Amino acid sequence: MASNDSDSQMKIVHGDAGYILEDVPHFADYIPNLPVFSLSLSLFRSSSITYANCIALTHSLADRLCTTFFFLQTYPNPLRSNPAYSVVKQYFVHMDDTVPQKVVVHKDSPRGVHFRRAGPRQKVYFKSDEVHACIVTCGGLCPGLNTVIREIVCGLSYMYGVNKVLGIDGGYRGFYSKNTITLTPKVVNDIHKRGGTILGTSRGGHDTGKIVDSIQDRGINQVYIIGGDGTQRGATVIYEEVRRRGLKVAIAGIPKTIDNDIPVIDKSFGFDTAVEEAQRAINAAHVEAESIENGIGVVKLMGRYSGFIAMYATLASRDVDCCLIPESPFYLEGKGGLFEFIEKRLKENGHMVIVIAEGAGQDLLTESMQAMDQKDASGNKLLQDVGLWISHKIKDHFARKDKMPINLKYIDPTYMIRAIPSNASDNVYCTLLAQSAVHGAMAGYTGFTVGLVNGRQTYIPFIRINERQNKVVITDRMWARLLSSTNQPSFLSPKDLEEAKKAESPTQLLEENNCNDVGDAEKEQPPKDEQESGNHTDNGIKTQN
Numbered sequence: 001m002a003s004n005d006s007d008s009q010m011k012i013v014h015g016d017a018g019y020i021l022e023d024v025p026h027f028a029d030y031i032p033n034l035p036v037f038s039l040s041l042s043l044f045r046s047s048s049i050t051y052a053n054c055i056a057l058t059h060s061l062a063d064r065l066c067t068t069f070f071f072l073q074t075y076p077n078p079l080r081s082n083p084a085y086s087v088v089k090q091y092f093v094h095m096d097d098t099v100p101q102k103v104v105v106h107k108d109s110p111r112g113v114h115f116r117r118a119g120p121r122q123k124v125y126f127k128s129d130e131v132h133a134c135i136v137t138c139g140g141l142c143p144g145l146n147t148v149i150r151e152i153v154c155g156l157s158y159m160y161g162v163n164k165v166l167g168i169d170g171g172y173r174g175f176y177s178k179n180t181i182t183l184t185p186k187v188v189n190d191i192h193k194r195g196g197t198i199l200g201t202s203r204g205g206h207d208t209g210k211i212v213d214s215i216q217d218r219g220i221n222q223v224y225i226i227g228g229d230g231t232q233r234g235a236t237v238i239y240e241e242v243r244r245r246g247l248k249v250a251i252a253g254i255p256k257t258i259d260n261d262i263p264v265i266d267k268s269f270g271f272d273t274a275v276e277e278a279q280r281a282i283n284a285a286h287v288e289a290e291s292i293e294n295g296i297g298v299v300k301l302m303g304r305y306s307g308f309i310a311m312y313a314t315l316a317s318r319d320v321d322c323c324l325i326p327e328s329p330f331y332l333e334g335k336g337g338l339f340e341f342i343e344k345r346l347k348e349n350g351h352m353v354i355v356i357a358e359g360a361g362q363d364l365l366t367e368s369m370q371a372m373d374q375k376d377a378s379g380n381k382l383l384q385d386v387g388l389w390i391s392h393k394i395k396d397h398f399a400r401k402d403k404m405p406i407n408l409k410y411i412d413p414t415y416m417i418r419a420i421p422s423n424a425s426d427n428v429y430c431t432l433l434a435q436s437a438v439h440g441a442m443a444g445y446t447g448f449t450v451g452l453v454n455g456r457q458t459y460i461p462f463i464r465i466n467e468r469q470n471k472v473v474i475t476d477r478m479w480a481r482l483l484s485s486t487n488q489p490s491f492l493s494p495k496d497l498e499e500a501k502k503a504e505s506p507t508q509l510l511e512e513n514n515c516n517d518v519g520d521a522e523k524e525q526p527p528k529d530e531q532e533s534g535n536h537t538d539n540g541i542k543t544q545n
């Protein structure tokens, strides 16, 4: 049984044994079906024309009606006759295929939340020459943006014979304030080898009415929106307005962020590339630090609210002695503080490397500096430079009379790790995301973000993507692994720890239940929210297959 939830963004379908499908919207939810076959039959009965002619006649009439009044009509998927796909056994995704959000389960656990599996469908809701697609990139840069653009253009063209694709220049505001760029497979052929986005990007400038007017005026019927959490929220209101106007326009989101702060999905594209590039900075910091007495290398990495890049770059490098992230509070002075740890490590090893995410320690900065309450055009808080601040603090501390002399080098590669082209693995990931988005839009789905869940491509309702930010859970095993790898203190006071446990209790509960005590879990079904967030993986980020 299906029921519609908040603004029809999520259709919930319940099945046996606690199965829940959090489905994505479809044109059929709000555009009336054209009764093609009843029309054909009535014509056939009432006239002397043959049945075949009658079907052809109604189809052509239906085509015209569809174009004018947005009635729905389906067509066989052109991939059926595509030599690349016709040999693939079971190429089309079964309409009942869904992917579980949680793969670690107990014997008697409910089956839990599922998402619709992405991929090509038997029937499509657009004829190739009817499609007029557009692509827009918003928010900060991220490795792989050009690859996604390339693969949407090539996917539409090579798989579905679609040749009308526009690039929107400079983010959301480009819909109404700039010219468009014509995108063809030839134009995008080499772009995956370049960093950035050939379409340009921006923050702010989201005027829903003007954007949808522009979509309508240009006759666009597929909109591919590539961007982070803010962008996906913007895509949601565009979808809602499109639906309110009853337009046959598919709105498909492709999640982008090197911060990896988008929930539900295994990880965002470009993240691997950013972590890899961060190694070069960490390596340089290490070389500098170990070449000089009491050398300290400080590296600042991106991560406004989520410390995934810092955590993964630290784990990958093995040269890092201390990793500081926004999710884990720390303090400088006194027993158990950062200065004490630095002194200890320098005495042990003669050098050390500190990796700090840009959003870490912002509370300490505002304590010691004048509070800066500025925001960017999208409303994101502008952060103060924690790398510079902590470098000064460490230098000042060790410059005191009774302290050891230190040599500190500060490296800030923040923009360098996101302005590069994607690596091989991200390129493959970008290709799959782009192709899944194209299949979804062609199949009439809308209001969805495409994403990898437990290694499978899925369509996720916008509402699930918007409901929270993905963060490192410091009471999870992955952060514990990092602490044991660097052998750094957690810097958490008992009060901090208590708060962290409270904030992230669902995950912690699940982990505890997994290892120690299943009693409580069996006694009481956790609320829906808790069941969902208990899907943290052993590595904090799931890898793609």
Ligand SMILES: Nc1ncnc2c1ncn2[C@@H]1O[C@H](COP(=O)(O)OP(=O)(O)OP(=O)(O)O)[C@@H](O)[C@H]1O
Residues within 6 Å of the ligand: 138, 139, 140, 141, 171, 172, 173, 202, 203, 204, 205, 206, 227, 228, 229, 230, 231, 232, 233, 234, 235, 237, 256, 257, 258, 259, 377, 378, 380
């Ligand atoms: N709630 C919202 N409603 C409508 N538009 C929004 C909303 N939040 C953000 N946007 C728009 O989305 C675009 C991108 O947002 P933002 O600058 O926050 O980047 P992002 O997509 O979160 O990417 P990242 O933070 O990873 O760089 C901007 O044009 C912004 O105006």
Ligand SMILES: O=P(O)(O)OC[C@H]1O[C@](O)(CO)[C@@H](O)[C@@H]1O
Residues within 6 Å of the ligand: 139, 140, 141, 228, 257, 258, 259, 302, 303, 304, 358, 376, 418
């Ligand atoms: O300087 P900009 O372009 O606003 O981007 C900075 C922000 O973008 C991000 O990389 C997210 O895209 C954050 O980590 C960072 O705070």
Ligand SMILES: [Mg+2]
Residues within 6 Å of the ligand: 139, 228, 229, 230
């Ligand atoms: Mg964001």
